[in-house]
Amino acid sequence: MNKRDLIRKTAEGTGLSQKDCEAVINALFDTIRKTVESGEKVQIIGFGTFELRERAARTARNPRTGEAVEVPARRVPAFKPGAELKQAVQA
Known part of the structure; x- marks a missing residue:
């Protein structure tokens, strides 16, 4: 949809x-x-929560070359489904 x-x-x-x-x-x-x-959460009871999460900086590897690559810290949006939505999907 x-x-x-x-x-x-x-x-x-x-x-x-x-x-x-x-x-x-x-x-x-x-x-x-x-x-x-x-930076605030949006919580809709029965549906879920929209929030902002912090990802720490890390070292990753380029799969082609095996070279180490620095990945900077960043903020990412996230959604956590509520209990009622989880139950509806399971049915």
């Missing part, structure tokens, strides 16, 4: 127009992005 499909399904489920649903979904994604970008 892509964003366009999500908008269409949301419109069907709510009775709102696709244009209205697109505005709501865009606002939701923007809010989640900005909140995680600032």
Whole structure:
């Protein structure tokens, strides 16, 4: 499912127009992005948590040459599914 499909399904489920649903979904994604970008968690009970994680600097190996390569520390977005979502997927 892509964003366009999500908008269409949301419109069907709510009775709102696709244009209205697109505005709501865009606002939701923007809010989640900005909140995680600032270092805060977005926790949606029953669905999951969006958060920012720190990856430490490390030394990796180039698989072709075997040469050591330094990988710098970085911040990465992460999603941890909630218990209800995990149960729904298991069923």
